[in-house]
């Protein structure tokens with residue numbers, strides 16, 4: 001398995017763990033310049049009673065704490081779902097180098113949909129974006145999670 005594939009598999013594992021906790025199944029990992037995962041997280045909005053506790057935000061906080069820096073140049077973020085506008089903005093502010101995401105999110109995404117945060121002139125740092133990575137598996141997790149609630 002290429003590092004590229006295995007990092008998204010690690011994010012999908014976080015998404016599955018989030019589902020098991022009753023959270024929307026989204027997972028993220030951050031990979032440092034050395035190619036190793038430095039932070040991993042899944043959604044914890046319900047557990048923490050915190051609307052900002054998205055997988056990406058929690059992973060960014062952990063990676064920044066580990067780096068002792070508010071910025072993460074040379075780091076890559078893998079997330080199973082298209083980031084929302086809040087997370088896209090945080091990814092930009094953290095100076096993440098590359099963003100890999102899985103499923104598209106026409107309803108709440110902020111990268112290819114909605115405000116398209118990185119295309120906005122106020123986005124001072126724009127990561128390289130690669131979409132559709134592991135999308136089928138990420139979509140299946142989300143569908144399975146929301147299906148019983150309809």
Ligand SMILES: [Zn+2]
Nearest residue numbers: 054083084087
């Ligand atoms: Zn988000």
